[in-house]
Amino acid sequence: MNSSTLNAAKKALTITFSAGSILAVSLLSFNAAATSPAHPTDLNSSGHNQNIITSQAFSSSNYQVQDATKMFPAPEIGMVQHILTLPKLDDESNYMVEIQIGQTQMVDCNGGSLSGDLQQHSVQGWGYNYYQVDSITQGPTTMMACFKQAKKEAFVPISTELKIRYDSRLNKVFYLPEGSELRYRVWAVESQFSTSKLMSE
Known part of the structure; x- marks a missing residue:
């Protein structure tokens, strides 16, 4: 094989490898986007990198009546009222809010677990719903021997x-x-609905 033929082969190999690399990166980027929660900048045209939901928390000792939530009961002693405010979006049917309730604890290799009964209630006379957990207790956990593994802080x-x-x-x-x-x-929704169809005989 002469030098010109060898150089052409190297060039072709380089182009093929580069295209494959770009394809691999594109696929990885797509998969990450398809399985991740919506990024704040995807939901807010302002482009600010911040969570679009704002929150307030009040205990019985520092409770302040808010005009938008004055119909909800004040928090009782030992309880905290959490208020989430959601800004308006163009098509809200394409979004959902995920809620997690728990505690930050020092855990070992067993991970730990918590038990709590999340109930939905309605404000009488208004029909507005709210959620409540009266108590949170330690839940069942595995009994693996962690030996000398240090505990770590986790939610x-x-x-x-x-x-x-x-x-x-x-x-x-x-x-x-x-x-x-x-x-x-x-x-955020990142795909359209598909229809299940009867297979032809």
Whole structure:
């Protein structure tokens, strides 16, 4: 093989490898986007890198009546009222809000678990819903020997998961025991509906 033929072969190999690399990177990027929660900049045309939901928390000692949520009960002693405010989006049917309730604890290799009964209530005379967990206790866990593995700080959620439709018309209100945490994030639809069809005989 002469030098010109060899150089042409090297050039072709380089082009083929580069195209394959670009394809691999594109596929990885697509898969990551398809399985991740919506990024705040995807939901807000302003482009600010911040969570679009704002939150407030009030205990019985520092409770302040908010005009938008004045119909909801004030938090009782030992409870905290969490208020999530959702800004209006163009097509809210394409979004959902995921809620996690739990505590930050020091855990070993068994991970830990928490138990809590998440209930939905309605404000009498208004029909507005809110969510409440009266108590959170330690749940069952595995009994693996962790030997000398150091404990680490981690968020431990209760077993109940909650996903609610994105609806900016009314704030989302939760009542949780003091010492617990409420976490939230927004999910966005990234595909269209497909139809299941009867197979032809």
